[in-house]
Amino acid sequence: MFVQFTRILKFAFQSFFRNFWLSVANVTILSLTLIVINFLIVFNLLTMNAIDIVKDKVDVSLYFKQNIAIADIEQVKQKISQSPDIKSVEYISSEQALAIFQDRHKGDVDISKTIEDLKKEDGQIFNSSLKIKAKDIAMYDKILSELKSNQYSNLFDIDENQFRDYTKITERLNNISAKVELVGYIVSLIFIIITLTMVYNSIKIAIYTHRDEIYIMKLVGANTSFIKGPFFIEILMSNIIALLVVMGIVYGLSAIIQPFIDKLFEGYSVNIIAHFNENFVLIFFGQFLVSSIFSVSSSYIAMKKYLK
Amino acid sequence: MIKLTNVSKFYSPNVWALNKVSLQIQAGEFVSVVGQSGTGKTTLAKILFAEERPTEGEIIVGGWNITNIKENDIPFLRRQIGFIFQDFKLLQRKNIYENISFAMETCGMDAKKIDLIVPQILKIVGLQSKKDAYPYQLSGGEQQRAAIARALVHQPKFLIADEPTGNLDSINTREIIDLLIRINKLNTTVMLVTHNRDVVNGLNKRVITFEGGRVISDQHNGRYIL
Ligand SMILES: Nc1ncnc2c1ncn2[C@@H]1O[C@H](COP(=O)(O)OP(=O)(O)OP(=O)(O)O)[C@@H](O)[C@H]1O
Numbered sequence: 435m436f437v438q439f440t441r442i443l444k445f446a447f448q449s450f451f452r453n454f455w456l457s458v459a460n461v462t463i464l465s466l467t468l469i470v471i472n473f474l475i476v477f478n479l480l481t482m483n484a485i486d487i488v489k490d491k492v493d494v495s496l497y498f499k500q501n502i503a504i505a506d507i508e509q510v511k512q513k514i515s516q517s518p519d520i521k522s523v524e525y526i527s528s529e530q531a532l533a534i535f536q537d538r539h540k541g542d543v544d545i546s547k548t549i550e551d552l553k554k555e556d557g558q559i560f561n562s563s564l565k566i567k568a569k570d571i572a573m574y575d576k577i578l579s580e581l582k583s584n585q586y587s588n589l590f591d592i593d594e595n596q597f598r599d600y601t602k603i604t605e606r607l608n609n610i611s612a613k614v615e616l617v618g619y620i621v622s623l624i625f626i627i628i629t630l631t632m633v634y635n636s637i638k639i640a641i642y643t644h645r646d647e648i649y650i651m652k653l654v655g656a657n658t659s660f661i662k663g664p665f666f667i668e669i670l671m672s673n674i675i676a677l678l679v680v681m682g683i684v685y686g687l688s689a690i691i692q693p694f695i696d697k698l699f700e701g702y703s704v705n706i707i708a709h710f711n712e713n714f715v716l717i718f719f720g721q722f723l724v725s726s727i728f729s730v731s732s733s734y735i736a737m738k739k740y741l742k
Numbered sequence: 743m744i745k746l747t748n749v750s751k752f753y754s755p756n757v758w759a760l761n762k763v764s765l766q767i768q769a770g771e772f773v774s775v776v777g778q779s780g781t782g783k784t785t786l787a788k789i790l791f792a793e794e795r796p797t798e799g800e801i802i803v804g805g806w807n808i809t810n811i812k813e814n815d816i817p818f819l820r821r822q823i824g825f826i827f828q829d830f831k832l833l834q835r836k837n838i839y840e841n842i843s844f845a846m847e848t849c850g851m852d853a854k855k856i857d858l859i860v861p862q863i864l865k866i867v868g869l870q871s872k873k874d875a876y877p878y879q880l881s882g883g884e885q886q887r888a889a890i891a892r893a894l895v896h897q898p899k900f901l902i903a904d905e906p907t908g909n910l911d912s913i914n915t916r917e918i919i920d921l922l923i924r925i926n927k928l929n930t931t932v933m934l935v936t937h938n939r940d941v942v943n944g945l946n947k948r949v950i951t952f953e954g955g956r957v958i959s960d961q962h963n964g965r966y967i968l
């Protein structure tokens with residue numbers, strides 16, 4: 435049994451190197467296909483993160499009218515927090531709001547001066563507010579309508595601009611990512627078809643170059659595994675090499691683009707390499723499995739046709 | 743050992759390569775098959791070898807009814823039958839030893855057995871000294887002997903030779919026929935398809951004559967009658 439296997443392996447190696455350039459072409463096209471698929475994975479990871487980040491930024495603020503007692507605000511906060519749709523309600527006093535504003539415009543002399551002037555005239559520049567975050571972005575509409583019919587609704591104004599803006603952004607992101615994914619799927623499909631044709635033809639050629647050996651093998655009553663086995667092994671070898679090449683490229687490119695990703699997603703940690711590491715088996719073993727199944731079936735069909 | 747009953751083969755409705763052929767070959771026989779070109783001799787050989795299927799009739803080889811042999815069983819049939827051709831069909835990239843060992847390797851024989859058997863077979867065909875030579879470095883007769891060596895790797899009960907001397911001069915022809923006789927004496931049934939009158943007459947063994955896909959004569963101690 436073992437002897438058989440090592441021989442099949444030997445024949446496969448011989449065949450792989452006998453049609454060396456064909457093998458190279460096979461590996462290349464398999465690699466390209468896998469690269470397209472991995473590009474889709476990275477793209478998907480990035481858009482998902484981008485959408486999450488935008489979603490995370492969405493909130494609705496309630497600006498309380500001037501001189502409303504803290505106790506009342508507390509009560510409103512209490513009431514709102516009870517809703518199961520709400521993730522968090524954060525109270526921002528007028529002082530905090532001012533501090534945030536000042537911090538944001540640090541170094542801007544005009545603004546600082548204006549603020550100082552305003553402070554002298556009137557104690558409260560900013561209204562105190564409640565910042566409400568929903569558990570899910572889809573719940574904001576419901577929350578907003580509840581807030582509007584709230585018994586305390588006369589105490590505050592609702593600022594839903596930010597929510598509307600971000601909703602637009604997530605919609606747009608979703609749109610773009612859906613389109614890119616669609617294109618990605620089409621490109622992958624094209625590549626998969628090219629790969630299958632390529633593998634099919636390479637087996638056809640390999641059978642042709644080995645026609646004398648195959649004839650002799652059949653003549654002397656060789657085991658079918660000896661005739662077909664090497665072709666399957668050869669294709670699996672191409673798949674393994676393609677996988678290694680692609681892993682190299684994926685990790686190499688990821689390392690190169692990671693700094694740009696970090697800049698793009700400042701403050702959030704989006705790490706491509708970590709993503710590949712965490713899902714290593716699923717991503718790479720899965721790709722190997724699928725590409726092997728595809729190319730082995732394609733070889734099988736070619737053999738069925740040409741190994742008569 | 744071999745029994746054909748009403749075997750016909752048509753490649754297309756108007757090409758009858760074999761037409762209701764019935765014949766028996768006993769174990770240990772040496773049979774010459776003669777006939778004009780296109781009379782179905784090769785077709786007969788191919789059917790015995792399961793390379794072609796009969797259109798009708800029944801074929802039994804060594805007690806095994808191979809009329810409707812399954813694809814998966816063909817290798818087992820072929821390990822019982824050696825086959826040699828006019829054009830030798832040696833692998834040009836392999837030397838003589840490798841040509842023989844390759845046939846054994848692909849049938850899953852273990853290396854020790856191969857190392858043991860190949861020299862023995864080379865001795866039978868008298869090619870010990872040429873084992874490292876490549877086919878193109880050998881004479882036609884030597885190449886045919888190498889092909890016979892390859893056909894013997896399974897120690898077949900039955901050897902089919904389809905015009906094995908067709909490409910050889912008379913001296914080499916003599917050598918190959920002598921070798922076939924020797925193999926026959928080692929208890930292998932031999933079926934020799936040939937056009938060579940001198941060979942057939944020199945053998946003084948059974949001769950089956952074909953014409954238009956039919957057996958028109960089957961004689962022990964026969965002569966070449968065409
Ligand atoms: N694969 C094929 N397809 C169609 N017709 C075929 C095929 N093989 C052989 N024939 C036809 O069958 C007939 C018998 O052919 P076969 O090869 O058996 O003749 P043969 O007796 O071996 O002739 P030769 O002495 O020239 O080798 C011929 O008419 C041939 O043209």
Ligand SMILES: [Mg+2]
Nearest residue numbers: 783784785904
């Ligand atoms: Mg013929």
